[in-house]
Amino acid sequence: APNIHVDYMQQALNLARKSPPKPTNYRVGALLIDGKTNTVLATGYTLECEGNTHAEQSCFIKLAKEHNVTEEQLGGILPKETVLYTTVEPCFKRLSGNLPCVQRILRLGKAIKTVYVGVKEPEKFVGENTGRKQLEDAGIEVVLVEGMEKEILEVATAGHVPER
Numbered sequence: 001a002p003n004i005h006v007d008y009m010q011q012a013l014n015l016a017r018k019s020p021p022k023p024t025n026y027r028v029g030a031l032l033i034d035g036k037t038n039t040v041l042a043t044g045y046t047l048e049c050e051g052n053t054h055a056e057q058s059c060f061i062k063l064a065k066e067h068n069v070t071e072e073q074l075g076g077i078l079p080k081e082t083v084l085y086t087t088v089e090p091c092f093k094r095l096s097g098n099l100p101c102v103q104r105i106l107r108l109g110k111a112i113k114t115v116y117v118g119v120k121e122p123e124k125f126v127g128e129n130t131g132r133k134q135l136e137d138a139g140i141e142v143v144l145v146e147g148m149e150k151e152i153l154e155v156a157t158a159g160h161v162p163e164r
């Protein structure tokens with residue numbers, strides 16, 4: 001039977017393929033979904049929005065612009081059954097020092113109920129990603145959508161110099 005989570009994760013992966021390859025990040029795709037009506041609220045991919053933006057961050061930036069609010073105010077207008085799909089789990093630390101997406105998700109309050117991820121973040125840039133625990137401690141469910149790890153990582157690391 002077609003799995004709705006795999007369908008959305010495939011959509012997110014197709015978004016990730018639009019991201020310009022870079023050796024210092026991952027090419028990620030993300031979708032914000034209204035879980036009640038099953039409608040797509042926003043899509044995003046790494047570097048879509050100006051500056052050094054992440055896929056999840058691009059979803060928030062675009063949706064905030066659409067509603068004429070700041071990214072910080074987005075929590076007030078998101079449907080309460082909002083779910084986030086992201087091919088790579090939200091970052092908890094960024095080498096650039098920019099605000100990590102786990103913090104961006106947490107400051108939306110209870111707006112995001114569940115985060116569906118395609119893979120855990122590899123340890124290459126920032127070591128073990130402890131973001132999942134921060135989200136769970138805030139009452140946000142983190143669910144791994146299995147079966148697409150290999151193709152998600154291939155896309156995510158396309159800009160990386162092959163390990164010797």
Ligand SMILES: Nc1nc(=O)c(N)c(NC[C@H](O)[C@H](O)[C@H](O)COP(=O)(O)O)[nH]1
Pocket residue numbers: 024025026027028045046047052053054055056086088089090091093094095096097098101121125126
């Ligand atoms: N979930 C997620 N979505 C993204 O769109 C993206 N690029 C990453 N990547 C995580 C990785 O840890 C950071 O890309 C590096 O730590 C470099 O940090 P910057 O991206 O330059 O801020 N992770």
Ligand SMILES: [Zn+2]
Pocket residue numbers: 054055056057090091100101102
């Ligand atoms: Zn991030």
